[in-house]
Amino acid sequence: MLFHVRMDVRLPHDMEPDTLSHLVAREKAYSQQLQRSGKWPHIWRIVGEYANISIFDVESNDELHTLISGLPLFPYMDIHVTPLARHPSDVAQGIDA
Amino acid sequence: MLFHVRMDVRLPHDMEPDTLSHLVAREKAYSQQLQRSGKWPHIWRIVGEYANISIFDVESNDELHTLISGLPLFPYMDIHVTPLARHPSDVAQGIDA
Amino acid sequence: MLFHVRMDVRLPHDMEPDTLSHLVAREKAYSQQLQRSGKWPHIWRIVGEYANISIFDVESNDELHTLISGLPLFPYMDIHVTPLARHPSDVAQGIDA
Amino acid sequence: MLFHVRMDVRLPHDMEPDTLSHLVAREKAYSQQLQRSGKWPHIWRIVGEYANISIFDVESNDELHTLISGLPLFPYMDIHVTPLARHPSDVAQGIDA
Amino acid sequence: MLFHVRMDVRLPHDMEPDTLSHLVAREKAYSQQLQRSGKWPHIWRIVGEYANISIFDVESNDELHTLISGLPLFPYMDIHVTPLARHPSDVAQGIDA
Amino acid sequence: MLFHVRMDVRLPHDMEPDTLSHLVAREKAYSQQLQRSGKWPHIWRIVGEYANISIFDVESNDELHTLISGLPLFPYMDIHVTPLARHPSDVAQGIDA
Amino acid sequence: MLFHVRMDVRLPHDMEPDTLSHLVAREKAYSQQLQRSGKWPHIWRIVGEYANISIFDVESNDELHTLISGLPLFPYMDIHVTPLARHPSDVAQGIDA
Amino acid sequence: MLFHVRMDVRLPHDMEPDTLSHLVAREKAYSQQLQRSGKWPHIWRIVGEYANISIFDVESNDELHTLISGLPLFPYMDIHVTPLARHPSDVAQGIDA
Amino acid sequence: MLFHVRMDVRLPHDMEPDTLSHLVAREKAYSQQLQRSGKWPHIWRIVGEYANISIFDVESNDELHTLISGLPLFPYMDIHVTPLARHPSDVAQGIDA
Amino acid sequence: MLFHVRMDVRLPHDMEPDTLSHLVAREKAYSQQLQRSGKWPHIWRIVGEYANISIFDVESNDELHTLISGLPLFPYMDIHVTPLARHPSDVAQGIDA
Numbered sequence: 001m002l003f004h005v006r007m008d009v010r011l012p013h014d015m016e017p018d019t020l021s022h023l024v025a026r027e028k029a030y031s032q033q034l035q036r037s038g039k040w041p042h043i044w045r046i047v048g049e050y051a052n053i054s055i056f057d058v059e060s061n062d063e064l065h066t067l068i069s070g071l072p073l074f075p076y077m078d079i080h081v082t083p084l085a086r087h088p089s090d091v092a093q094g095i096d097a
Numbered sequence: 098m099l100f101h102v103r104m105d106v107r108l109p110h111d112m113e114p115d116t117l118s119h120l121v122a123r124e125k126a127y128s129q130q131l132q133r134s135g136k137w138p139h140i141w142r143i144v145g146e147y148a149n150i151s152i153f154d155v156e157s158n159d160e161l162h163t164l165i166s167g168l169p170l171f172p173y174m175d176i177h178v179t180p181l182a183r184h185p186s187d188v189a190q191g192i193d194a
Numbered sequence: 195m196l197f198h199v200r201m202d203v204r205l206p207h208d209m210e211p212d213t214l215s216h217l218v219a220r221e222k223a224y225s226q227q228l229q230r231s232g233k234w235p236h237i238w239r240i241v242g243e244y245a246n247i248s249i250f251d252v253e254s255n256d257e258l259h260t261l262i263s264g265l266p267l268f269p270y271m272d273i274h275v276t277p278l279a280r281h282p283s284d285v286a287q288g289i290d291a
Numbered sequence: 292m293l294f295h296v297r298m299d300v301r302l303p304h305d306m307e308p309d310t311l312s313h314l315v316a317r318e319k320a321y322s323q324q325l326q327r328s329g330k331w332p333h334i335w336r337i338v339g340e341y342a343n344i345s346i347f348d349v350e351s352n353d354e355l356h357t358l359i360s361g362l363p364l365f366p367y368m369d370i371h372v373t374p375l376a377r378h379p380s381d382v383a384q385g386i387d388a
Numbered sequence: 389m390l391f392h393v394r395m396d397v398r399l400p401h402d403m404e405p406d407t408l409s410h411l412v413a414r415e416k417a418y419s420q421q422l423q424r425s426g427k428w429p430h431i432w433r434i435v436g437e438y439a440n441i442s443i444f445d446v447e448s449n450d451e452l453h454t455l456i457s458g459l460p461l462f463p464y465m466d467i468h469v470t471p472l473a474r475h476p477s478d479v480a481q482g483i484d485a
Numbered sequence: 486m487l488f489h490v491r492m493d494v495r496l497p498h499d500m501e502p503d504t505l506s507h508l509v510a511r512e513k514a515y516s517q518q519l520q521r522s523g524k525w526p527h528i529w530r531i532v533g534e535y536a537n538i539s540i541f542d543v544e545s546n547d548e549l550h551t552l553i554s555g556l557p558l559f560p561y562m563d564i565h566v567t568p569l570a571r572h573p574s575d576v577a578q579g580i581d582a
Numbered sequence: 583m584l585f586h587v588r589m590d591v592r593l594p595h596d597m598e599p600d601t602l603s604h605l606v607a608r609e610k611a612y613s614q615q616l617q618r619s620g621k622w623p624h625i626w627r628i629v630g631e632y633a634n635i636s637i638f639d640v641e642s643n644d645e646l647h648t649l650i651s652g653l654p655l656f657p658y659m660d661i662h663v664t665p666l667a668r669h670p671s672d673v674a675q676g677i678d679a
Numbered sequence: 680m681l682f683h684v685r686m687d688v689r690l691p692h693d694m695e696p697d698t699l700s701h702l703v704a705r706e707k708a709y710s711q712q713l714q715r716s717g718k719w720p721h722i723w724r725i726v727g728e729y730a731n732i733s734i735f736d737v738e739s740n741d742e743l744h745t746l747i748s749g750l751p752l753f754p755y756m757d758i759h760v761t762p763l764a765r766h767p768s769d770v771a772q773g774i775d776a
Numbered sequence: 777m778l779f780h781v782r783m784d785v786r787l788p789h790d791m792e793p794d795t796l797s798h799l800v801a802r803e804k805a806y807s808q809q810l811q812r813s814g815k816w817p818h819i820w821r822i823v824g825e826y827a828n829i830s831i832f833d834v835e836s837n838d839e840l841h842t843l844i845s846g847l848p849l850f851p852y853m854d855i856h857v858t859p860l861a862r863h864p865s866d867v868a869q870g871i872d873a
Numbered sequence: 874m875l876f877h878v879r880m881d882v883r884l885p886h887d888m889e890p891d892t893l894s895h896l897v898a899r900e901k902a903y904s905q906q907l908q909r910s911g912k913w914p915h916i917w918r919i920v921g922e923y924a925n926i927s928i929f930d931v932e933s934n935d936e937l938h939t940l941i942s943g944l945p946l947f948p949y950m951d952i953h954v955t956p957l958a959r960h961p962s963d964v965a966q967g968i969d970a
Contacts, residue, residue, distance in 0.1 A: 001255050002141060003277070004150055005339060012304050013885050013948070028186045035188045044099060044181040047934050048878060048941045048954040052184055053101055061195050061338050065279035068339045075304070081339040083197070083277050084141040085259035087149055089128045098934050100956070102727060109692050110206050110269070144255050145199060145262045145275040158726050158874050162958035165727045172692070178727040180876070180956050182938035196335060198344055207400050207463070222380045229382045238293060238375040241449050242393060242456045242469040246378055247295055278335040281343055283322045292449050294471070296533060303498050352389050352532050356473035359533045366498070372533040374391070374471050376453035390529060392538055401594050401657070416574045423576045432487060432569040435643050436587060436650045436663040440572055441489055472529040475537055477516045486643050488665070490824060497789050546583050546823050550667035553824045560789070566824040568585070568665050570647035584820060586829055595691050595754070610865045617867045626778060626860040629740050630684060630747045630760040634863055635780055666820040669828055671804045673811045680837050681917060682859070683926055710962045723875060723957035731960055732877055740777050744861035762779070762859050763917040764841035766925055768904045781921060788886050837920050844921045851886070857921040 001057065003064055004082040008051040011076050026072040039067060055084075098154065100161055101179040105148040108173050123169040136164060152181075195251065197258055198276040202245040205270050220266040233261060249278075292348065294355055295373040299342040302367050317363040330358060346375075389445065391452055392470040396439040399464050414460040427455060443472075486542065488549055489567040493536040496561050511557040519552060540569075583639065585646055586664040590633040593658050608654040621649060637666075680736065682743055683761040687730040690755050705751040718746060734763075777833065779840055780858040784827040787852050802848040815843060831860075874930065876937055877955040881924040884949050899945040912940060928957075 011020065034040040042055040058064045068079060108117065131137040139152040155161045165176060205214065228234040236249040252258045262273060302311065325331040333346040349355045359370060399408065422428040430443040446452045456467060496505065519525040527540040543549045553564060593602065616622040624637040640646045650661060690699065713719040721734040737743045747758060787796065810816040818831040834840045844855060884893065907913040915928040931937045941952060 003255075003338075004141070004143075011948075031186045032188050035186075043184045043187050044101070045184040045938055046101075047180040047182050047876075047938045048952040050942075050948075053179070053181065061197075061277045062279045064277070065336055065338045069341075075302075075341075079339040081277055082150070083144040083255045083258070083275055084150065085144050085256045087140045087142040089125045089132075090140050091129050091132045100726075100934075108269075142259055144197075144259045145273040147263075147269075158876075158956045159958045161956070162724055162726045166729075172690075172729075176727040178956055180934045180937070180954055182935045198335070198337075205463075225380045226382050229380075237378045237381050238295070239378040239453055240295075241374040241376050241391075241453045242467045244457075244463075247373070247375065276344070277338040278344065279338050281334045281336040283319045283326075284334050285323050285326045294449075294532075352391075352471045353473045355471070356530055356532045360535075366496075366535075370533040372471055374449045374452070374469055376450045392529070392531075399657075419574045420576050423574075431572045431575050432489070433572040433647055434489075435568040435570050435585075435647045436661040438651075438657075441567070441569065470538070471532040472538065473532050475528045475530040477513045477520075478528050479517050479520045488643075488823075546585075546665045547667045549665070550821055550823045554826075560787075560826075564824040566665055568643045568646070568663055570644045586820070586822075593754075613865045614867050617865075625863045625866050626780070627744055627863040628780075629682075629744045629859040629861050630758040632748075632754075635858070635860065664829070665823040666829065667823050669819045669821040671807045671811075672819050673808050682837075683917070683919075707962045711964050714962075714964045722960045722963050723877070724960040725877075726956040726958050732955070732957065740779075740859045741861045743859070760859055761926070762837045762840070762857055762920040763926065764838045764920050766916045766918040768901045768908075769916050770905050770908045779920075841918055841920045845923075851884075851923075855921040 001059065002084040003056045003058065004084055005054045005056055005068065006046075006051065006080050007054065007071075007073075008049070008078040009073060009076060010078060011050075023072050030070065030072060034067060098156065099181040100153045100155065101181055102151045102153055102165065103143075103148065103177050103179075104151065104170075105146070105175040106170060106173060107175060108147075120169050127167065127169060131164060195253065196278040197250045197252065198278055199248045199250055199262065200240075200245065200274050201248065201267075202243070202272040203267060203270060204272060205244075217266050224264070224266055228261060292350065293375040294347045294349065295375055296345045296347055296359065297337075297342065297371050298345065298364075299340070299369040300364060300367060301369060302341075314363050321361070321363060325358060389447065390472040391444045391446065392472055393442045393444055393456065394434075394439065394468050394470075395442065395459075395461075396437070396466040397461060397464060398466060399438075411460050418458070418460055422455060486544065487569040488541045488543065489569055490539045490541055490553065491531075491536065491565050491567075492539065492558075493534070493563040494558060494561060495563060496535075508557050515555065515557060524552060583641065584666040585638045585640065586666055587636045587638055587650065588628075588633065588662050588664075589636065589653075589655075590631070590660040591655060591658060592660060593632075605654050612652070612654060616649060680738065681763040682735045682737065683763055684733045684735055684747065685725075685730065685759050685761075686733065686752075687728070687757040688752060688755060689757060690729075702751050709749065709751060713746060777835065778860040779832045779834065780860055781830045781832055781844065782822075782827065782856050783830065783849075784825070784854040785849060785852060786854060787826075799848050806846070806848060810843060874932065875957040876929045876931065877957055878927045878929055878941065879919075879924065879953050880927065880944075880946075881922070881951040882946060882949060883951060884923075896945050903943065903945055907940060 031040065031043065035043065039056060039058060040054060041057050044053050045051075046053060056064055056067065058067065064081065068074065068081075071077070112120075128137065128140065132140065136153060136155060137151060138154050141150050142148075143150060153161055153164065155164065161178065165171065165178075168174070225234065225237065229237065233250060233252060234248060235251050238247050239245075240247060250258055250261065252261065258275065262268065262275075265271070322331065322334065326334065330347060330349060331345060332348050335344050336342075337344060347355055347358065349358065355372070359365065359372075362368070419428065419431065423431065427444060427446060428442060429445050432441050433439075434441060444452055444455065446455065452469065456462065456469075459465070516525065516528065520528065524541060524543060525539060526542050529538050530536075531538060541549055541552065543552065549566065553559065553566075556562070597605075613622065613625065617625065621638060621640060622636060623639050626635050627633075628635060638646055638649065640649065646663065650656065650663075653659070710719065710722065714722065718735060718737060719733060720736050723732050724730075725732060735743055735746065737746065743760070747753065747760075750756070807816065807819065811819065815832060815834060816830060817833050820829050821827075822829060832840055832843065834843065840857065844850065844857075847853070904913065904916065908916065912929060912931060913927060914930050917926050918924075919926060929937055929940065931940065937954065941947065941954075944950070
């Protein structure tokens with residue numbers, strides 16, 4: 001089941017550089033683990049912004065919230081989730097978009 | 098080069114049913130031709146809305162505008178385009194997201 | 195799996211009264227069938243508006259889109275869907291909220 | 292009398308972890324006491340956000356404001372209340388929605 | 389129990405003058421009956437707009453929706469309801485504001 | 486001459502409790518003095534928010550700005566003023582609404 | 583007493599040219615009469631838009647609403663009124679700004 | 680003196696094809712005459728929308744309004760003008776940007 | 777050439793009172809010098825807000841930006857500029873509005 | 874390939890003057906290097922705001938994101954990118970807009 005997720009990062013300007021780089025490293029590891037598991041099939045940078053658009057593929061709403069709220073940057077992001085369904089014109093019938 | 102496109106369909110309520118079904122059929126054929134060509138790799142329905150979120154993969158801004166403005170439903174849609182870049186955490190290195 | 199759905203009805207002012215009453219009757223029958231099936235556990239009127247807030251309980255995003263897009267009033271409504279998860283403070287553990 | 296309440300938590304990033312965990316624990320206890328009393332029949336997490344959608348069942352506007360403004364997290368939340376009425380298509384006649 | 393209601397009138401430009409004047413006359417009679425009954429204690433014109441801000445005093449959300457949806461102009465208005473509570477600084481203790 | 490005023494209080498989270506309670510006490514005294522003078526005939530709490538909707542009755546725009554900008558909480562509030570006129574359906578002819 | 587008024591004209595595209603030119607002529611005459619009376623001291627065109635920003639100088643809110651709602655184009659305009667007060671840095675002391 | 684102008688075309692769906700094509704042809708001729716005169720140095724299509732972003736180079740606000748309001752499509756466009764100044768980092772010193 | 781300028785002051789709550797009063801005094805002197813020069817013919821307080829609406833009369837966009845960005849409060853204000861043109865109904869022909 | 878970029882600078886008020894002037898100097902040098910390379914053909918100040926509108930000319934979305942995210946002021950700006958295409962009425966055929 002697919003969901004469209006937009007994440008905008010809002011870091012406080014007074015965060016310690018070490019804290020920040022540690023946080024970003026943990027975020028990257030967490031994200032890549034989910035990507036490799038197939039739960040997070042797409043992640044794209046929005047050009048010019050510290051933000052991404054992602055597609056998640058999960059079993060349930062609860063699973064999606066657990067994955068997103070576990071992001072190390074979760075307290076520093078504005079996040080909006082949009083549920084997706086199969087489009088009737090989609091040629092990829094039944095295959096994960 | 099990837100672009101995120103959201104399309105919201107706004108049909109006038111007084112459109113003739115035949116005109117409408119013909120238009121929708123042409124839209125579907127046009128979309129599927131582009132999907133098969135690889136220019137339109139993803140199309141998803143937004144749950145509960147007559148709207149879609151799509152990913153286009155094109156050579157240039159001009160090509161993208163030509164493709165979108167050729168949509169049979171183009172005069173009846175609100176469309177917003179967001180350019181995408183590769184995300185530094187993306188595990189699919191160089192492979193089309 | 196629960197979803198929060200807000201529906202705002204926007205009827206064209208020149209709709210024939212007979213067409214309208216027939217449409218509203220079909221909408222009511224459709225809604226009540228889904229309520230009785232357990233798919234649509236809650237529907238509330240927003241005070242002062244021709245709008246409702248509903249909770250749907252479905253197996254998947256695709257099922258939810260099928261149910262909503264089948265509403266007789268679907269072409270005349272602005273609809274927004276918000277996916278819900280279990281809240282950690284919810285005392286109704288595991289029981290459908 | 293039912294009310295729809297959306298609460299978005301906005302915690303200052305420099306809050307002490309102990310202060311925060313104490314506050315969240317008090318919030319949970321307060322919420323669960325109201326849920327058990329029947330005043331707060333539903334609480335759901337909005338997927339991907341530090342926010343909830345709740346339904347309150349109270350005797351009056353004054354009672355509702357007293358309950359909400361007593362929330363330990365009240366100074367850290369954006370809250371919006373929407374009054375609800377019985378929907379004419381609701382099959383749960385007279386039974387609490 | 390008090391509610392703040394804003395009503396913005398949006399008349400179609402092609403309404404027949406007779407239909408319109410009849411509708412406005414019925415609206416006025418309906419409003420004045422509710423004012424005299426004490427259910428609609430205040431109505432003010434917003435300067436420069438075809439809109440009003442009103443205060444209603446009702447027993448319940450259901451009663452308020454019944455009163456508002458019975459307005460002859462209801463199909464031609466955008467309406468937003470805000471529930472009100474007693475303010476702790478209000479000197480009119482217990483007396484209707 | 487009546488004006489509709491909405492005030493949303495935005496207190497900084499790091500304000501000293503003593504400073505805050507002193508400020509709120511001065512605000513209450515200031516408000517009640519104006520209420521008793523007839524300049525501020527109505528004040529209501531918006532349910533669930535640290536905000537009020539008020540009606541002021543003043544001689545001029547200048548007087549209204551002087552009264553509002555003298556509020557002890559003025560530096561901590563978002564305020565929006567809407568001028569009101571007599572509504573043609575108002576039954577309270579000439580009597581203060 | 584000064585008020586800032588923004589007016590945006592929204593004409594239906596199917597208005598008869600004669601009806602329109604007659605309406606615009608009446609609007610101009612009405613506006614110029616008020617300008618000459620001193621009630622409407624300033625009117626400016628917003629560059630690129632069919633809209634104006636005006637300053638009115640009136641005795642009361644009721645007078646302002648009477649003047650604005652008497653505009654021949656009133657049914658075809660979105661209008662927003664902002665009350666103005668003397669600015670403490672204004673060098674034109676007591677003289678109409 | 681440079682101005683940034685965004686124009687969004689909103690054509691009524693029931694416009695006659697001949698009327699429309701005539702209108703668009705006149706719009707193109709009008710625009711190209713201004714471009715050749717140097718008054719309209721840039722015009723770009725916004726990708727995916729029936730809209731453009733333009734730069735005008737004029738002597739005064741009045742001249743700009745005259746040029747824009749003379750556009751054949753003016754009654755069918757939403758237009759927003761933003762005045763531009765020389766940027767302190769601009770390397771094109773004194774030369775028209 | 778006239779421009780409409782709205783300025784909203786957003787002071788940080790922790791600014792030293794001396795710094796603030798010095799800043800406000802400099803702002804007033806700067807503003808009054810421009811008013812006396814004829815560059816800033818009108819300044820009005822928006823009732824109930826720490827904001828003003830002003831009219832500037834300048835030779836060019838560059839001059840206007842220089843004047844506004846020189847305001848002592850410039851770093852603490854949200855500012856929006858709207859270019860104005862002569863209105864065809866304006867009776868003050870050729871005379872500065 | 875052209876892109877329209879709006880950048881709004883939001884500096885924290887407590888930034889050290891030396892840090893700020895160093896940052897602004899680096900920003901200017903970075904911007905001018907890109908302007909001279911032809912990647913950033915236009916930059917304009919928005920009158921009255923600490924903001925600019927720019928046109929970038931790049932090979933790809935990825936290149937654009939690399940250029941923008943390398944701006945020394947990037948962490949302190951709200952940035953929005955709009956892709957541009959050739960306009961059918963543009964007289965500058967094939968020549969850089």
